[in-house]
Amino acid sequence: MNECMQAAADLPASIEACVIDLDGTLTVGEGLTRGAAELLAATRGAFVVLSNNSSHSPAGLADELARLGLRVAAERIVLAGAETVRLLAAEQPGARVMLIASPVLERLATHAGLVSIDEQPDFVVLARDERFSYERLARAANALRRGAQLIAANADLTHPGPDGTIVPETGALFAALRACCPDIACRVIGKPEPCLFMQALRILGTRPERTLVIGDNPATDGLGAKRSGMPFLRVRDCDVTDTAAWVRAHIHPAGAAR
Numbered sequence: 001m002n003e004c005m006q007a008a009a010d011l012p013a014s015i016e017a018c019v020i021d022l023d024g025t026l027t028v029g030e031g032l033t034r035g036a037a038e039l040l041a042a043t044r045g046a047f048v049v050l051s052n053n054s055s056h057s058p059a060g061l062a063d064e065l066a067r068l069g070l071r072v073a074a075e076r077i078v079l080a081g082a083e084t085v086r087l088l089a090a091e092q093p094g095a096r097v098m099l100i101a102s103p104v105l106e107r108l109a110t111h112a113g114l115v116s117i118d119e120q121p122d123f124v125v126l127a128r129d130e131r132f133s134y135e136r137l138a139r140a141a142n143a144l145r146r147g148a149q150l151i152a153a154n155a156d157l158t159h160p161g162p163d164g165t166i167v168p169e170t171g172a173l174f175a176a177l178r179a180c181c182p183d184i185a186c187r188v189i190g191k192p193e194p195c196l197f198m199q200a201l202r203i204l205g206t207r208p209e210r211t212l213v214i215g216d217n218p219a220t221d222g223l224g225a226k227r228s229g230m231p232f233l234r235v236r237d238c239d240v241t242d243t244a245a246w247v248r249a250h251i252h253p254a255g256a257a258r
């Protein structure tokens with residue numbers, strides 16, 4: 001019995017759907033993990049892809065996955081950045097927001113009815129922003145000093161890039177902001193917080209205890225699953241072949257995802 005199947009011994013006898021991590025589970029570097037397409041096929045359509053990605057739109061990521069050979073509808077992709085914008089727009093329609101984010105996320109925010117503004121915003125939204133600068137840091141720190149609320153897409157410090165390079169993430173930008181404003185409170189939307197998992201369950205229409213989280217990172221995927229009442233199966237070495245076989249044998253899709 002290998003490690004994957006040992007972990008599976010603790011799982012429910014039957015599941016209805018899967019919530020599948022992206023980096024390290026379906027993709028690695030600029031390609032697919034071993035068995036990625038098999039895993040999606042094994043779910044018989046009862047899956048959501050969930051990622052702390054804070055720079056893409058679901059539609060943009062669906063296009064990138066299609067280029068790699070994975071067909072995933074944008075409606076089945078839950079991303080930390082896009083979800084941050086969606087949640088804020090739902091809770092605070094028309095809010096005045098300073099966005100430290102990619103141009104793609106800025107467009108999503110405007111489309112959702114948020115007002116993008118750098119002077120006296122009510123909220124500072126922090127996501128992965130490759131244009132982050134001293135000037136933006138100073139503006140955001142002073143907006144917080146004047147009472148704006150901070151929302152971060154995720155707290156990840158880095159993620160691995162091609163050839164082992166380091167890609168600074170949203171958490172690294174937050175660390176710079178916290179160095180300026182040590183006492184600021186921050187609402188985090190991404191894993192391991194439950195927000196994204198709850199949205200995945202709404203899309204799937206399944207109960208948490210019958211919805212399996214599949215991911216490579218116990219600190220984000222595993223802890224997030226635990227906080228959301230969902231079973232977790234860890235994948236290792238960028239190979240989901242065994243995981244796909246387990247899912248195929250144990251899944252009985254139900255509800256909206258059938």
Ligand SMILES: [Mg+2]
Nearest residue numbers: 021023024216
């Ligand atoms: Mg991962």
